[in-house]
Amino acid sequence: MHNFEKRRDRYELFASFEKPLVNLSFELPMPDFRPYCKANGLPPFHFFLFCVLNAIKGIDNFMYRVLDGEVIKLDDFAASYTVINHNNDLNITKFEMSDDLPTFIARSLAAKKIAEARTELANMGPLMTPLEQKQNVHITCMPWFKLTSVEHPIYRHAxxxxxxxxxxxxxxxxxxxxxxxxxxxxxxxxxxxxxxxxLLAQSIAARARDLMGQ
Incomplete structure (x- = not known):
């Protein structure tokens, strides 16, 4: 938390806002990992998801949360992302993170299969402790079009x-x-x-290059 204390005044400023969010949309330069994935039998979405989530873990600023009015730093979080079920409705996966690519992809594919087969929404929030609800990163992918911006649904902005x-x-x-x-x-x-x-964008691309041996 030492790093956070250096920006507590910034936090207190934005925490007083009704909508203290920053939202940036941009083109992320990436090494084209699709040929590598094809050659190694890896699903490109899950390869990219691995790079994204593990990059987040490496940057303190994305690991801070507010619990009981105090800022905390997470050690880890659950991996999660949205899928489309057999009724073409949104559902949510959840699985344990891993910094090992084959383990991560196996868990991700298993969670995807479960979420796709569920008719009811997989909303585990009511069964989780307040801390467990914070141990999360929201991920969604819309592969049908070139995304230019997005506004996420938010229960309470503040x-x-x-x-x-x-x-x-x-x-x-x-x-x-x-x-x-x-x-x-x-x-x-x-x-x-x-x-x-x-920094996050740089880290995601760097992790892909490292996995590809570039």
Whole structure:
């Protein structure tokens, strides 16, 4: 929490706002990992999700939450993302995080299968403790179009402290081996500035390069 104390005055400023959120949408430059995934039998969405969630864990500013009126720093969070079930309705996956790619993908695919088969909404919030409800990052993907912006549904803006990330259709392969991913990050401005979103974007791309051996 030492790092947080250096920006407590920024937190107190934005925490007084009715809507203390920063929301940035941009094109995220990424190494085109699709050929690598195809060659190694990996689903590209889950490969990218692994990079995103583990990058978040490495940046303190995305790990702060407010619990009982006090700022805390999470050690970990559950992996979660939205899927479409067999009725073409939204549902939510949830599974244990891992920093091992094969383990993460296996857990993610298993959770996806369960959520897709459920008719009722998998809303586990009422069964969770207040801390467990904070141990979360909201993830959604809309692969049908090139995302330019998004506004997430929020129960109470002033209390919202869980980062929400979204992305759209992966861009075309470029001659230099890169591609663009339309990407959006929403977070509490008391914790996260545009600079930290920049750090997150760099970390996501770096993790992909490391996994690909580049």
């Amino acid at each position: 209390d919202y402290d869980i980062p929400s990330l979204a992305w759209g259709r992966f861009g075309d392969a470029q001659a230099d081996g890169m591609m663009m991913v339309p990407f959006s990050v929403q977070a509490h401005h008391g914790f996260v500035d545009g600079y930290h979103v920049h």
